[in-house]
Amino acid sequence: MQVYLVGGAVRDELLNLFVKDRDWVVVGATPEQMEKQGFRPVGKDFPVFLHPQTHEEYALARTERKDGKGYKGFTVIASPEVTLEEDLLRRDLTINAIAKDSTGQLIDPYKGQEDLNNKLLRAVSDAFNEDPLRVLRTARFAARFAYLGFKVEAGTLEKMCQITASGELGYLTAERVWVEVEKALTAQTPSVFYKLLAKVGAVEKLWPVLAKQLTNNPDCLNWLDKAAQQAFSLPKRFALLGWGAKPVFLEELVEHLSLPKEYQKHLKALLFMQSEPGLTSLKAEEIMQLFDRLDAWRQPELFNAVVELMELTQATHQAELLKNSLQLARSISAKDLVAQGIKGPEVGVELAKLRLKKIRELVNNANQ
Numbered sequence: 001m002q003v004y005l006v007g008g009a010v011r012d013e014l015l016n017l018f019v020k021d022r023d024w025v026v027v028g029a030t031p032e033q034m035e036k037q038g039f040r041p042v043g044k045d046f047p048v049f050l051h052p053q054t055h056e057e058y059a060l061a062r063t064e065r066k067d068g069k070g071y072k073g074f075t076v077i078a079s080p081e082v083t084l085e086e087d088l089l090r091r092d093l094t095i096n097a098i099a100k101d102s103t104g105q106l107i108d109p110y111k112g113q114e115d116l117n118n119k120l121l122r123a124v125s126d127a128f129n130e131d132p133l134r135v136l137r138t139a140r141f142a143a144r145f146a147y148l149g150f151k152v153e154a155g156t157l158e159k160m161c162q163i164t165a166s167g168e169l170g171y172l173t174a175e176r177v178w179v180e181v182e183k184a185l186t187a188q189t190p191s192v193f194y195k196l197l198a199k200v201g202a203v204e205k206l207w208p209v210l211a212k213q214l215t216n217n218p219d220c221l222n223w224l225d226k227a228a229q230q231a232f233s234l235p236k237r238f239a240l241l242g243w244g245a246k247p248v249f250l251e252e253l254v255e256h257l258s259l260p261k262e263y264q265k266h267l268k269a270l271l272f273m274q275s276e277p278g279l280t281s282l283k284a285e286e287i288m289q290l291f292d293r294l295d296a297w298r299q300p301e302l303f304n305a306v307v308e309l310m311e312l313t314q315a316t317h318q319a320e321l322l323k324n325s326l327q328l329a330r331s332i333s334a335k336d337l338v339a340q341g342i343k344g345p346e347v348g349v350e351l352a353k354l355r356l357k358k359i360r361e362l363v364n365n366a367n368q
């Protein structure tokens, strides 16, 4: 049996990028032979094994034939007769279909190196259309490698349009789609992912509410990139997609995308930032009310998220003022007042009074 390094590891090595994980393809072996050598089978749908020591993935060379709808709708043929060239042919992009043998020799029947040099994302063959996830994968690679100048080749773009028009995207599970979205957010320019998906009609198919938002507030994509470039967390980056959206719409977006909690929190922070007049006001009373409404005293996380969004979107002066106000106001505690002999409901009243006083001093200084 012959073993080859394939996929992302070979591609990233050729691009002089850090190689995360390594995938291997095995030609000329049966599952029984693999298990005899200590490999552990893991693939539910495909014959994939984990190496006993490195735990890297070793997949038996296979071909796939689509004979139904959706992700499950194809037959996998894995046998010792399947050649390396056949296995590479069923892969998505030529830059992902280069293999390397144990001597370091590259096997590149579909000219992946040429496409790497020309910075082109090109489908290996018509087999591209067999997995609708490839529409999202290609958009994700376009976003990830945009800074190197990569573009999607015209014929491949056409295939992305065809898959989208066929309705096949509707068969993707939410989990697989979300994996691609999160990976796309790690790019320096995640906007490329959304622009490309919008161009082929996939945003409309997958997330109709977001499609409307991109039409009404195209600027949100610039903020998204800015958040990525400032190394914001992924949920914070994602929140910027709601930039400029009306509150009702933002809520619809959260609901429609059925987002993880952390993502919902940051979209909520954006919603808050965009709908609160107190945020841009420099009046001490309003700032105080704002802290109460946000419950910034006990749960500063949402407040912090709001302030960070403000900083990013250039309301730096107000953000600074709010941050300092909260810090100063929180430096006075109920315990101190009790120690001074204040009792019962008076504590709360006095606490609010002192906090407001501190904020007022700060606001007055800022306005001078």
Ligand SMILES: Nc1ccn([C@@H]2O[C@H](COP(=O)(O)OP(=O)(O)OP(=O)(O)O)[C@@H](O)[C@H]2O)c(=O)n1
Residues within 6 Å of the ligand: 006, 007, 008, 009, 020, 023, 090, 091, 092, 093, 096, 097, 131, 133, 134, 137, 183
């Ligand atoms: N829908 C898919 C998923 C994967 N592959 C092939 O399987 C390889 C490994 O897939 P994966 O680990 O998901 O992606 P990588 O290309 O390694 O990219 P990343 O760096 O994002 O992990 C890919 O390079 C590609 O050859 C494919 O053709 N079609």
